[in-house]
Amino acid sequence: MTLSDVDRRSLFRSLCGWGGALALSRIFPAWAQSGTAGLSLAPGxxxxxxxxxxxxxxxxxxxxxxGHAVMINGTLPAPLIRLREGQNVRLSVTNRLREDTSIHWHGLIVPFQMDGVPGISFPGIRPGETFTYEFPVRQxxxxxxxxxxxMQEAMGHYGPIVIDPAGPDPVQAEREHVVILSDWSPVHPHVLLRRLKQMGGYFNMQKQTLSGLLAGKDQNAKERLQWGAMRMDPTDISDVTGSTYSFLANGHGTAENWTGLFTPGERVRLRIVNAAAMTNFNLRLPGLPMTVVQCDGQHVQPVETDEIQIGIAETYDVVVRPTEAKPYALIAEAIDRSGLVRATLAPRIGMAADVPALRERPLLGMKDMGMDMSGMGDMPGHSMKMRDPSVAPQVKMGPGVATxxxxxxxxxxxxxxxxxxxxxRVLTYADLKSLEPNSDRRAPTRTLDIHLTANMERYMWSFDGVKLSDGAEPIAFRHMERVRVNLINDTMMPHPIHLHGHFFELVTGAGDHNPLKHTVNVLPGxxxxxxxxxxxLGDWAFHCHMLMHMHAGMMRVxxxxxxADAA
Structure with missing residues (x-):
């Protein structure tokens, strides 16, 4: 028996074992196919x-x-775009859909006409037309x-961008993989939104039960009465859940087992993107610590942790060092624990890491309502509209603001x-410090409060009680002014808030090393x-990156x- 005979037989067994995945591999770009050796070796x-x-x-x-999908160059996720800092790029986008489309380059600093938001920075790309984006790569x-x-993003219209630095990269790794997390439903997102408008908790299959109360797993009777008096549900953590969503890593579900290869002892860089429409994920690799080295594309001082909550539209680069020749699970669990996706890091194709059981569903507390009631005693009929009177002139009260x-x-x-x-260990924003001191060290000259507001029961979302479609005034800044922006979450859900065209310094107490971000997840209350x-300069979108919250009104310009122009 010759070596080539052995290789052919091994290949045949692999093809049989991976038949389903290989048959579908044509819909995955090369970087996302299972068994990839890493970006440096991935064609395409x-x-x-x-x-x-x-x-x-x-x-x-x-x-x-x-179900129906929206794909770019015939793949889901879309092709990897790999650029180099300092180059110029022309991206010609042709629309073969029967509706308008667009591409936003999330986190890239581009001229506002190239930002890709219809109605704000350009008119969109009509069916049959081609639009060319052109800009210098500045990061x-x-x-x-x-x-x-x-809501094409929810149907597969997303892909990764990796930009190599012009000089030496402070992150040292022998191998790297992109991991795009997402959620997928065969139900059209407009149908999902309509059902949520009919009943805000339509997809929540994890509500409290009498058996849970008797077993001591849920809130006690007094707490449940308090929440009931406020018409709030402490299990209302995610709008759309695993009851309709499949959770994906690089387009693969758990059974399809996306696998990234490594050699034991290597430093492996994982470029992790949360491209979900509506799901914040808790990310962990059991038995394998992660060293966070980048957040939203910006270098941070390395910090080791065991779990990260990655908000929608955030990116984290982590380095792991698997030392044993065994499969390691990469687990992305929906924050409401309604489902998860398991991918695998392994020394060879065909290995699969164990799939852990879903952890117990969390419950929200009074802190998540913006009011820690500990020590306040019973407050029957308490109104959550108790507030600083100065808020009243800013927030437009009405049916769209429940609390x-x-x-x-x-x-x-x-x-x-x-x-x-x-x-x-769990990563918090306070753990993040920029690698280099921030360039603008001026004190802010003014402060701006922005309230994240909602009537969750009626599925109405807004900033300061005003939806974009209701004629919300733009948020105006003077060029080069320095502003302290306070985001105040008046809802009981986390909101990943994204500002186009800019990075901002998250105020964490790290001074000149406050981390730079383009998206920040604001916790409930x-x-x-x-x-x-x-x-x-220009007009920029500012919005919650939960797709249906943005679509329902939580967006401003x-x-x-x-x-001189602002005056």
């Missing part, structure tokens, strides 16, 4: 100064669910791209939702402050003008 990345993308309809299946790191038209947080607190050092009591240098 789009690079250079001219790149062509075609948006078209497709069909996608996972875990026994299948490095891990980013992504997605549609800003309708205001009476006592919102800075929660950047808090463990995020559902991870408050786990025994291992909490507040987050960031310092912004308004250095990008930010304008940056020269002082």
């Amino acid at each position: 990345a789009l690079s250079g100064e001219t790149i062509a993308l075609t948006v078209a309809e497709g069909h996608f299946s996972t875990g026994g669910r299948s 490095s790191g891990t980013y992504w791209y997605h549609s800003h038209s309708g 205001l947080s009476p006592m919102p607190v800075d929660r950047t050092a808090d463990r995020p939702t559902g991870l408050e009591s786990v025994e291992h 909490g507040k987050v402050s960031f310092d912004l240098t308004a250095d990008a 930010v304008t940056v003008r020269h002082a």
Whole structure:
């Protein structure tokens, strides 16, 4: 028997064992196919100064669910775009859909006309037309791209961007993989939204039960009465859940087992993107510590942790060092624990790490309502509209604002939702420090409060009680002014808030090393402050990155003008 005979037989066995995945591999780009050896060896990345993308309809299946998809160059996720800091790039996007489309380059600093938001920075790309985005590449790191038209992003219109630095990379690794997390439903997102408007808790299959109360797993009777008096549900953590969503890593469900290869002892860089429409994930690799080295594409001082809550639209780069020749699970669990996806890091293809059981569903507490009632005694009929009177002129009260947080607190050092009591290390924003001192060290000259508001029961979402479609005034900045922005979450859900065209410094107490971000997850009942240098002229989108919250109204336009123009 010759070596080639053995190789052929091994290949045949692999093909049989991986038959389903290989048969479907044509819908995955090379970087996302299972068994990839890493980005440096993966063919098919789009690079250079001219790149062509075609948006078209497709069909996608996972875990026994299948439905309509929106794909780029025929794949889901979309192709990896790999650029280099300092280059110029022209990206020609052709629309083969029967509706308008667009591409937003999430986290990239581009001229506002190239930002890709229909109605704000350009008119969109009509069916049959091609639009060419052209801009200089001014940064490095891990980013992504997605549609800003309708809700195409939820149907597969998303992909990764990796930008190599012009100089030496401070992150040292022998291998790297991109891991895009997402959620997928065969039900059209407009149908999902309609059901949520009919009943805010439509997809919540984990509500409290009498048996849970008797078993001591849920709230006690007094707490349940308090929440009932406020018409609030402490299990209402995610709007759309695993009852309709399949959770994916690089387009693969758990059974399809996306596998990234490594050699024991290597430093492996994972470029992790949360491209979900509606799901914040808790990410962990059991038995394998993660060293966080980048957040939102920006270098941070390395910090080791065991679990990260990654908000929608955030990116984290972590380095792991698997030392044993065994499979390691990469677990992304929905924060409401309604489902998870398991991917695998392994020394060879065909290995699968164990799938852990879902952890117990968390419950929200009074802190998540912006009011820690400990020590306040029974408060029958208590109204959550108790608030600082100065808030009233700012927030437009009405049917779209069910509650205001009476006592919102800075929660950047808090463990995020559902991870408050786990025994291992959990990353918080307070753990993040920029690698280099921030360039603008001026004190802010003014402060701006922005309230995240909602009537969750009626599925109405807004900033300061006003939806974008109701004629909300732009949030205006003067060019190069320095502003302290306070985001105050008056709802009982976390909101990943994204500002286009800028990075801001998250105020965590790290001084000149406050971390730079483009998206920040504001915990329920909490507040987050960031310092912004308004250095990008133009009109920019500012919104919650929960797709249906944005679509329902939690979005504004930010304008940056020269002082003379602003006057």
